[in-house]
Amino acid sequence: LVQLVVSSIAENDNLKICADGAVLSKHKVTARVAWGPECQQYAVIAKAEAGVLGEFPAARLEVEWERLPIIVTTYAKKLSKHIPTAALQAGFRIERVMNSEKKIELTAALPSQRSLNVIARIPEIFGIFLEWKIKTVNNI
Numbered sequence: 001l002v003q004l005v006v007s008s009i010a011e012n013d014n015l016k017i018c019a020d021g022a023v024l025s026k027h028k029v030t031a032r033v034a035w036g037p038e039c040q041q042y043a044v045i046a047k048a049e050a051g052v053l054g055e056f057p058a059a060r061l062e063v064e065w066e067r068l069p070i071i072v073t074t075y076a077k078k079l080s081k082h083i084p085t086a087a088l089q090a091g092f093r094i095e096r097v098m099n100s101e102k103k104i105e106l107t108a109a110l111p112s113q114r115s116l117n118v119i120a121r122i123p124e125i126f127g128i129f130l131e132w133k134i135k136t137v138n139n140i
Contacts, residue, residue, distance in 0.1 A: 005039075014038055027051055042067050056117075058109035065102050083122065099123055 007016040018039035021031040027050045034043040043066040050059045068076075084094055105121040 042069060044068070053107065053109040056109040056111045058107060060105065060107045062106075063104045064100075080122065097121065 002019075002021045004019040005016060006018075008014075014037045015035070016037075016039045017033070017035045019031065019033045021029065023029050028047070029049075030045070030047045032043060032045045034040070036042050045064045045066075047062045048060070050057075052058055087094055099121045101123050103121075103123065105119075107119045109117045111117055
């Protein structure tokens with residue numbers, strides 16, 4: 001477990017930034033960053049793990065938030081309107097799925113040595129699915 005607290009040295013200022021991180025197992029870590037008065041106003045939690053998806057090696061990243069500053073949510077909503085178009089142009093397949101309002105999930109799996117499957121779930125929008133074929137160049 002690692003913990004970091006940054007606070008103002010001003011007498012009447014109770015603003016702090018708190019970060020906690022932990023290695024839960026050989027293949028799983030988690031971290032929480034909170035900030036505001038006494039680290040209670042905003043918080044983001046991230047979890048990363050490696051393992052298998054079905055029978056394929058995989059990795060997953062989850063980012064959840066309890067509350068974010070309005071400026072962050074405002075710009076995120078503006079940006080999210082462009083994600084479907086960009087994803088389709090990049091070759092992703094998009095499906096409407098039930099997503100958490102306060103969590104982003106990204107999963108990547110390697111079904112073969114030459115392909116990569118990516119699944120992204122983004123709040124209030126959609127699930128994005130992509131299968132990439134990895135090309136190699138042989139120099140003869």
